[in-house]
Amino acid sequence: MSRLAVVIPTLNAAAGLPAALASLSPAQRLGYLGPVIVSDGGSSDATLDIARKAGCAIVTGAQGRGAQLAAGAGAARGQITADDWLMFVHADTVMQPGWAREAKAFMARHAGRDRAGYFRFALDDMSPAARRLEAAVRLRCQLFALPYGDQALVINAGFYDRLGGYKPMPLFEDVDLVRRITRARLEPLHSAAVTSAAKFRAEGYGRRSRRNLVLLARYFMGADPGRLAAAYRR
Template structure:
């Protein structure tokens, strides 16, 4: 009698810091994948929130990990917890706290995992903003071009990666900025593939700072990073912009 192969599951990891306003929508977008059995666990890595972030996460059944602040640090801490219970063939899905996946994403992820089972491939979602303005559409088109031309998705597009590949790569480095660029460069363009679903991110900061101004500032920081600037100094510069 032939034994059935074990179904691969997804473990979701979300880094969060004072993210209570956006988390309910993010959580709601994930719940159908739990109901259909695709997502087996979810982990929230909290960087010291002073709001209701942890309470909301625990109420939804999240495994909450306490961490020092810094997205790379939190992602690494959340992944370490997730991998403790990961089975052979399981995947990790890293998602920002202000990003929600569009309806139907679970079907797209199942198809992606089936197409790349046992392979050395990671996936990212199509970038979208919760803004219907022309500047938002232009930015979405630019991000699509950047991904196609350079294989450079950012963290707000999610990262779907086999747990074993994540471990072989050494995981996220303890960086407060550009941890997403660092890991996709180690994955490599040939091993990065798009998932046929959108990750919809809050456009609040773009609306607040201005699309052109924020995009230009982000590109300047990225250029400095590629030229060898210290990510810690860049993180401080990024933090001053948000203050």
Template sequence: MLSVIIPTLNAEATLPRVLTALIPAAVHGVVREVIIADGGSTDGTAEIVEATGAKFIHAPRGRGSQLAAGAKAAKSSWLLFLHADTVLEQGWDREVEKLLEHVAAGRFRSPEIAATFRFTLDDFSGSARFLERVVAYRCALLKLPYGDQGLIVNKRLYDRIGGFRDLPLMEDVDLVRRIGRRRMVLLRSRAVTSPERYLKDGFATRMARNALCITLYYLRVPPRFIARIYA
């Protein structure tokens, strides 16, 4: 049912857990293939992929271009885009299987829909819980998930709206905006993401920077300039 596409760049520290969480879904037939779109890793990423039997492809460095390359190589009618430091919680495949059954039964206005998981940080702090609530409100009100929540999208819809663009930043927001709020389904299963960026920069600093970047994006500031601020 699903082609899982994961962009990587020196992801040996986090990739094993991400791939392990996909094994039950592959056994149950929910995941047809896992495609690793690598942007030039120099660590053990390629060896990890080879050991798991996933498909390894080379792509121009940049998350947007890597995701686009993975989607082009995919064979399934549904795509799951997943970051290399985001682990889907146990049971996610059963919820997705039920969603696709509903689509096949015609319970949606159109089969051209997308879905995203519930954002969770792999951290026990109060700051992490606060950020999770902020993201939950954003998704409930705006239907605007980010890439670290994972994104499932119908392949026909993905192709029709032009797929991922080669942007230095905001490639996930750009795609979600073109998908549209009415086509976005919010799932209950959690996508558990590494808190490394927030721990390194500080929660308040990283959250403020993210808010500034998304504001500049909506003000139509070119992504290449926003990328400098984000970095």
């Protein structure tokens, strides 16, 4: 049976990390969960204590999601084979019950193949605005095969290596990798990856969604990811 190594990039993620880690336990019960790597970018809260108590391997390095994902994958690849799989999950994302059986079936179905899968985007918010955003993300994925990192990517480890993995980009590292995977090798999964809606509630769904769309358009037009990341943080 192939194993699944999980990489979680963190930065002051103490609030959400316990739930994210707990949601991985079904894969452990099914007997195929490999190492869980927390790749930290300089947390000053209890993130690393939580990771240690949960038995995670820890990688520390420079802040930046692309670099952290790459570092975490590098650490995981030292513990799994090319026939195993990697899953990248954000620290504020909780996998919905049922994901582990679906992922196991996906991995078995595509054993030894260059394939990747992603989960259904969902928010921990029952508001109509949250449902509209979820619908917009479904449409984006259907039309453009463009899932984001908060949808949890599952990818064959050897395929990840051949693609060159995540690049140390400060923003849109997820889009960059998905475009290299290509639609033909990317499969949507039914289970949900439930992400925190805190940032959307704080900034406003409409405002944050419009800003993200503008940044994505600028990225596709060739804008520097560093400048886009600075605009994203403002």
